[in-house]
Amino acid sequence: MRSSFRFESVRNKTKLSHMVLNNFKKVLIDGTLKPGDKLPPLSELANQMEVGISSVREAVKMLEGLGILESRQGDGTFVIDDLENDAFDMLSLQLMLMPRSNDGLVGFRRMYETAYTYMAMQNATAEDFEILESLVADQESRAKYTHLGASDERDFHFAILNCTHNPYVIRIGHSLVELFLSTIPESGVLLSELSMTNDHRNILEAMRSKDNKRLDSVLEKSFSGWGQRLSGENYEEEIYTK
Numbered sequence: 656m657r658s659s660f661r662f663e664s665v666r667n668k669t670k671l672s673h674m675v676l677n678n679f680k681k682v683l684i685d686g687t688l689k690p691g692d693k694l695p696p697l698s699e700l701a702n703q704m705e706v707g708i709s710s711v712r713e714a715v716k717m718l719e720g721l722g723i724l725e726s727r728q729g730d731g732t733f734v735i736d737d738l739e740n741d742a743f744d745m746l747s748l749q750l751m752l753m754p755r756s757n758d759g760l761v762g763f764r765r766m767y768e769t770a771y772t773y774m775a776m777q778n779a780t781a782e783d784f785e786i787l788e789s790l791v792a793d794q795e796s797r798a799k800y801t802h803l804g805a806s807d808e809r810d811f812h813f814a815i816l817n818c819t820h821n822p823y824v825i826r827i828g829h830s831l832v833e834l835f836l837s838t839i840p841e842s843g844v845l846l847s848e849l850s851m852t853n854d855h856r857n858i859l860e861a862m863r864s865k866d867n868k869r870l871d872s873v874l875e876k877s878f879s880g881w882g883q884r885l886s887g888e889n890y891e892e893e894i895y896t897k
Contacts, residue, residue: 675714690736775818776862
């Protein structure tokens, strides 16, 4: 059966492999090429786009590396129907390679993290709060006898993102959390276990009580402390109580 979608010609264009990638992007965005669809043979794709088969093969390999396409031995090449959690994250890499602006990063994190945390507070279920409580309690317990690190920050923020129950917020949020965490080693000043667990506990309790004022306060404390660490300033611990 002949495929129902067609690719545009990219003949006489420069950077052919990039143009081929843009062709794939177009049909994926407009929905004519859907998750789970099988690609036509490379020779047919090359004929449609009026390029050499090597340019198509290179573009397909790039998309496989990005986790967009997958080759199944003896069956062909398919658009993935479920993005793996460990798929290569091009967005976070691109953000990490941008020129570093501490003020820009703090403002960006303040805007996005505040937004998704408020969405999480509104959408979290009783089961979500049980998961968050278990995670925070485990971190509080481990902080008494071991060092907490970036993976603990990641786990907490990923759990908050999951509470939004919005797949777009979650996917983009994963990229942004990775960006924010990438700044910690560079700053040379790691977040203390006490500050981390206090922040996580206070965010959880503010969400659980749906206390907007308290959530604003603890988030602002977290952003300010992170900003100070980015700039190399001393950061004095301030403990919030219920």
